[in-house]
Amino acid sequence: MLQDGTDVRNYGGLLGIPEARALGAEMLGTAPGETLAGGNSSLNLMYHFVAWMMLHRQDAWQQDAAREGGKIKFLCPVPGYDRHFTICERFDIEMINVTMREDGPDMDQVEALLGRDPLIKGIWCVPKYSNPTGQTYADEVVRRMALAPGLAGQNFRIMWDNAYAVHHLSDTPDTLPNLMDECRRTEATDNVAIFGSTSKITFAGAGISFMATSTTNLAGFERYLGASIIGFDKVNQLRHVRFLKDMEHLEAHMRKHKAIIKPKFDLVDELLTGAIGGQGIAEWTRPNGGYFISLDTLPGVASEVVALAADAGVKLTPAGATFPYGVDPEDRNIRIAPTFPPMHELRQALEVLIVCVQLASVRQLLAH
Numbered sequence: 001m002l003q004d005g006t007d008v009r010n011y012g013g014l015l016g017i018p019e020a021r022a023l024g025a026e027m028l029g030t031a032p033g034e035t036l037a038g039g040n041s042s043l044n045l046m047y048h049f050v051a052w053m054m055l056h057r058q059d060a061w062q063q064d065a066a067r068e069g070g071k072i073k074f075l076c077p078v079p080g081y082d083r084h085f086t087i088c089e090r091f092d093i094e095m096i097n098v099t100m101r102e103d104g105p106d107m108d109q110v111e112a113l114l115g116r117d118p119l120i121k122g123i124w125c126v127p128k129y130s131n132p133t134g135q136t137y138a139d140e141v142v143r144r145m146a147l148a149p150g151l152a153g154q155n156f157r158i159m160w161d162n163a164y165a166v167h168h169l170s171d172t173p174d175t176l177p178n179l180m181d182e183c184r185r186t187e188a189t190d191n192v193a194i195f196g197s198t199s200k201i202t203f204a205g206a207g208i209s210f211m212a213t214s215t216t217n218l219a220g221f222e223r224y225l226g227a228s229i230i231g232f233d234k235v236n237q238l239r240h241v242r243f244l245k246d247m248e249h250l251e252a253h254m255r256k257h258k259a260i261i262k263p264k265f266d267l268v269d270e271l272l273t274g275a276i277g278g279q280g281i282a283e284w285t286r287p288n289g290g291y292f293i294s295l296d297t298l299p300g301v302a303s304e305v306v307a308l309a310a311d312a313g314v315k316l317t318p319a320g321a322t323f324p325y326g327v328d329p330e331d332r333n334i335r336i337a338p339t340f341p342p343m344h345e346l347r348q349a350l351e352v353l354i355v356c357v358q359l360a361s362v363r364q365l366l367a368h
């Protein structure tokens with residue numbers, strides 16, 4: 001039995017068990033009443049949120065598109081998370097690249113674009129330890145983001161995928177202002193959907209997910225979801241709450257993750273610096289958290305590096321995957337995910353990658 005008398009073994013409670021909603025709210029910095037605890041995937045919630053906004057609400061985006069005779073569009077800070085872009089492609093939402101700077105998306109660009117086109121209905125954000133570049137949005141960026149709905153057409157949504165909220169690699173973690181609180185100030189809580197999950201806390205693909213938005217949105221989204229599912233896996237939600245307990249325990253758990261994966265990030269940096277540091281052929285990130293190192297080669301070289309590495313038996317994320325439509329306009333970006341392989345395999349893979357970067361760069365320089 002739960003706090004509210006629910007028997008977790010039965011159907012019901014589409015918004016999640018109260019204990020899990022409270023944990024999710026703590027993680028996302030929202031109120032339990034505006035937070036849903038879901039199934040094993042936050043990406044699935046993002047997909048459904050877009051489907052709901054696009055097709056199923058009373059004032060669905062597609063009606064605006066039909067009225068204006070244009071396509072619905074999303075802003076995509078790049079490089080970014082490929083699966084966000086896949087959701088847009090699935091719904092025929094046109095994607096517009098926005099430059100990702102050290103402090104987050106270029107807000108001058110965001111504001112100018114929003115002011116010009118009311119069919120821009122969303123922006124994808126991974127605000128903390130971004131996938132793949134590792135940046136955390138600066139205070140000023142978050143403040144301006146909360147004002148962005150005022151510049152946009154109706155029903156604009158900030159898709160705030162805080163997948164790496166607690167995934168620190170440093171003893172002095174980055175801090176991110178609370179977007180929901182900022183949006184309370186700008187009266188824009190309807191314009192935000194915040195996501196997170198325990199996929200990189202407990203089990204990838206077998207954790208629990210969270211989504212927070214205004215209670216008005218949440219009620220509408222619950223009605224939409226109710227046609228497709230009676231309730232999420234409450235047993236797994238309870239299991240997670242009993243294991244993770246609260247933020248203090250969760251943070252202690254994350255320190256154990258850090259002890260495992262920080263040496264891998266250090267190894268990547270050490271090998272890259274030793275072999276190709278300061279040569280002007282590649283730049284890479286040294287993130288304070290998250291799961292990725294983002295490597296930029298010389299322009300026009302990334303896809304050759306990935307192909308050469310594949311020939312040598314090292315499978316990297318396809319070049320271009322970090323951009324909408326799989327097209328990196330400069331063909332420079334490679335996402336390195338060092339968390340999974342054991343140290344000795346990571347070292348081998350990096351040695352191969354480095355030779356491939358050197359070879360492809362030399363070929364490129366000789367050709368020009």
Ligand SMILES: Cc1ncc(COP(=O)(O)O)c(C=O)c1O
Nearest residue numbers: 041042043081126131163197199
């Ligand atoms: C930014 C981001 N969001 C979401 C996900 C997937 O999350 P989930 O397993 O909860 O669907 C990932 C996985 O790599 C990710 O990097």
